[in-house]
Amino acid sequence: MSDLPLDSSFPPPPGQRRAARATERRKRRRSRRGWVSVLIGLSVLVGAAALAWFTIRPVVASLFEPGDYPGPGAGEVTITIPDGASGTAIGRVLRDADVVKTADAFADLAASDSRAATIQPGVYTLRKQMSSRGALEILADPANRIVSKVTVKEGMRVSEILPALAEATGIPLAQFQAAVKAPTEIGLPSQAAGRVEGWLFPATYEISPKTTATDLLAEMVRRTVDELNELGVAEDRWNAVIIEASLVEAERGSDADAPKIARVFVNRMEQSRPLQLDTTVNYALNRRKVAVTIKDTQVASPYNTYLRAGLPVGAICSPGRVAIEGVLSPAEGPWLYFVAVNPDTGLTKYATTEEEFFALQAELNTWLKANPGR
Numbered sequence: 001m002s003d004l005p006l007d008s009s010f011p012p013p014p015g016q017r018r019a020a021r022a023t024e025r026r027k028r029r030r031s032r033r034g035w036v037s038v039l040i041g042l043s044v045l046v047g048a049a050a051l052a053w054f055t056i057r058p059v060v061a062s063l064f065e066p067g068d069y070p071g072p073g074a075g076e077v078t079i080t081i082p083d084g085a086s087g088t089a090i091g092r093v094l095r096d097a098d099v100v101k102t103a104d105a106f107a108d109l110a111a112s113d114s115r116a117a118t119i120q121p122g123v124y125t126l127r128k129q130m131s132s133r134g135a136l137e138i139l140a141d142p143a144n145r146i147v148s149k150v151t152v153k154e155g156m157r158v159s160e161i162l163p164a165l166a167e168a169t170g171i172p173l174a175q176f177q178a179a180v181k182a183p184t185e186i187g188l189p190s191q192a193a194g195r196v197e198g199w200l201f202p203a204t205y206e207i208s209p210k211t212t213a214t215d216l217l218a219e220m221v222r223r224t225v226d227e228l229n230e231l232g233v234a235e236d237r238w239n240a241v242i243i244e245a246s247l248v249e250a251e252r253g254s255d256a257d258a259p260k261i262a263r264v265f266v267n268r269m270e271q272s273r274p275l276q277l278d279t280t281v282n283y284a285l286n287r288r289k290v291a292v293t294i295k296d297t298q299v300a301s302p303y304n305t306y307l308r309a310g311l312p313v314g315a316i317c318s319p320g321r322v323a324i325e326g327v328l329s330p331a332e333g334p335w336l337y338f339v340a341v342n343p344d345t346g347l348t349k350y351a352t353t354e355e356e357f358f359a360l361q362a363e364l365n366t367w368l369k370a371n372p373g374r
Contacts, residue, residue: 068105071134073127078146080210081139083121087111090119090139091132099126099135106132115140122147123208147206152220154202154320155249159286161200161318165216168207175213186217189225191239198242198315199224227321231328243311245319245327250279251338253346258326260350264335273336275305283316290343290364290374339364343374 079097081090087110091103100106109132110116116136122145126138138144150168152161158180166173179186180196188199201223205216228238244265252258268275278292284301297306302313337351339360344367351357368374 067102068132069101069129071129071131073099073130073134075128076125077128078123078125078209080123080208081119081121085119085121087116090116094126094132094135097126098128099130100132101129106135109133109136118142120145122206123210147208149204149206151204152200152202152318154323155317156202157283157317158197158200165213169211169213169216171211171213171216176217179213179217182214185214187221187225189235189238191236192242193239193314195314196221198246198318200318201227202318202320227324231321231324233324233328240311241324241327242319243315245323246315246317247275247277247279247311248326249319249323250283250317251277251340251348252323252326253340253343253348255322257338257346257348258322259329259331260326260333260335261338261348262326262330263333264338264350266330267334267336269310271336272309274307274309275311277305280305280312280316290340290371291368342367344371 077097077099079093079099081093085093086107088103088107090110091100091106094100094106095103113136119139120142124139124144125146126135148168150165152164156164162176162180163173165171165176183192183194183196186196188194188196192199196217200217200220203220203223205219207216224242225238228241233241244262247265248258248261251261265275276297278290280303281292281296281299282288284299284303285296297304300307302308303316305312333350334352335350337354337357337360338348339351339357340346340348341360341363343364349360349363351360
């Protein structure tokens, strides 16, 4: 051991200097890796936060943006969404009823939410001062539409249809009776000469709380016009087609009978024979039954096809599409007569000669004896 004192001013040996430099380099590498890890971690956190904000922003916006109420609202208000309304139009309806604060808030939400495209026209009950999202959730559920339905069957008369509509809607019968006396208000074509019979198309109709008697009858007339247009019927033939189709409807026992009965009409009119239909006599007498007497066939009425040549002055019931199509495309055949030999089943048979007709009439008389009073 040296007796010389230790002096820090002396440089360390070469080996010790190399070890110190290696240690320093390892520290610098560990420091750089630490900063990289920190930066990566921060990037992940920022990305996650951005994704979370993008996801919840619509909810937050609907709750806190000044253009929207926070919801859930209170009380009740009934609104009507018109057919074909856009998100902006729906927003205006909601704003005007104070359901949402601004139309834009709802329109913006509707543009980004696919459920808005499923909103059906109709009447809904919502709350006042709701959030746009809350209103959309109610409107997008078809179960929340306030509607009732009424079905008008083929062959029903106006005298039967109006009471059925009154019962289904709760609208007083007097309002329907008044509406049919204002044909222009319900869109009845002028060629119908004010006669509504035959123009109230048989179908199922939806009724909202705001539907009026005039609204509903106008929809039924419009449906008839739509059917005629869809089938390519020229406007100047509308009334004649409806009248003839009503006769087919009243007489047919099945869909297959419609074009055959229409052919009987064509054949008889081409030979200048009266149609001689019991259904028109019963309409003139305001009744429904099978048996018609000789005295009945003498009733003085423009609907009596025993006395009047060609078609009656107006329809005798509401014809459906099958009857209208039968008139437009009669079957091919020589028939001049038809008889519903079993009115219960609607079984109808056709004849060309009087002898054949009398045989069919005998079948009907047998049925009538077994069913007195019919």
